Amino acid sequence: DQQVKQNSPSLSVQEGRISILNCDYTNSMFDYFLWYKKYPAEGPTFLISISSIKDKNEDGRFTVFLNKSAKHLSLHIVPSQPGDSAVYFCAAHSGTYKYIFGTGTRLKVLA
Amino acid sequence: DSGVTQTPKHLITATGQRVTLRCSPRSGDLSVYWYQQSLDQGLQFLIQYYNGEERAKGNILERFSAQQFPDLHSELNLSSLELGDSALYFCASSAGTVNSPLHFGNGTRLTVT
Numbered sequence: 001d002q003q004v005k006q007n008s009p010s011l012s013v014q015e016g017r018i019s020i021l022n023c024d025y026t027n028s029m030f031d032y033f034l035w036y037k038k039y040p041a042e043g044p045t046f047l048i049s050i051s052s053i054k055d056k057n058e059d060g061r062f063t064v065f066l067n068k069s070a071k072h073l074s075l076h077i078v079p080s081q082p083g084d085s086a087v088y089f090c091a092a093h094s095g096t097y098k099y100i101f102g103t104g105t106r107l108k109v110l111a
Numbered sequence: 112d113s114g115v116t117q118t119p120k121h122l123i124t125a126t127g128q129r130v131t132l133r134c135s136p137r138s139g140d141l142s143v144y145w146y147q148q149s150l151d152q153g154l155q156f157l158i159q160y161y162n163g164e165e166r167a168k169g170n171i172l173e174r175f176s177a178q179q180f181p182d183l184h185s186e187l188n189l190s191s192l193e194l195g196d197s198a199l200y201f202c203a204s205s206a207g208t209v210n211s212p213l214h215f216g217n218g219t220r221l222t223v224t
Contacts (some may be wrong), residue, residue: 009179032209032210034213034214041217041219042217042218043113043115043117043135043201043203043216043218044154044201044215045113045214045215046212046213046214049210051210058144089153089214090155093210098156098159098167098169099144099156099203099213100156101146101153101154101156103152103153104152104153
């Protein structure tokens, strides 16, 4: 039962261009969404989040968009940098206190 | 540095054995979560504690158990280990309030031989 899905296992982008990572969810009870970045041999690092009452949240080069009707969220990174190369996980949270994670998308930013 | 400390970093043990993984949450965080990541898979939620009490349970096997102590550190006990238990085990903590993100430790890599 995959409630949070990241359908693209990998993505390659040129340095300086926009990276768009996508995430779909099935449970309409989710009310808080997060993105994490993970480097090898490290734990996931929190990047940015959005509450279900908003449709956009920005933090520097990172913007998260939420489309509740489509049950879809995306993370935009502009401009992409080689240091952004990592695995990105989206996560969704509901009132049952659980944070459910997607399977991740490996982003490679090419110099 | 997330402020979440996990020990040990690596653990190699044999099938049938029992191990204990330890987690110290960020200062001030009351909630601790345990996740398992196998072979580049996603993060599978195991269990959550809040201020010493179990709050939510995921796909945690009966051979696994956890607890959170009065000083808020947590331990995950894995017993009767099988080859398939080899994985990265992450601990995360949060303030436990509405819309507070999880902050992860660097994980314990368990290898069962």
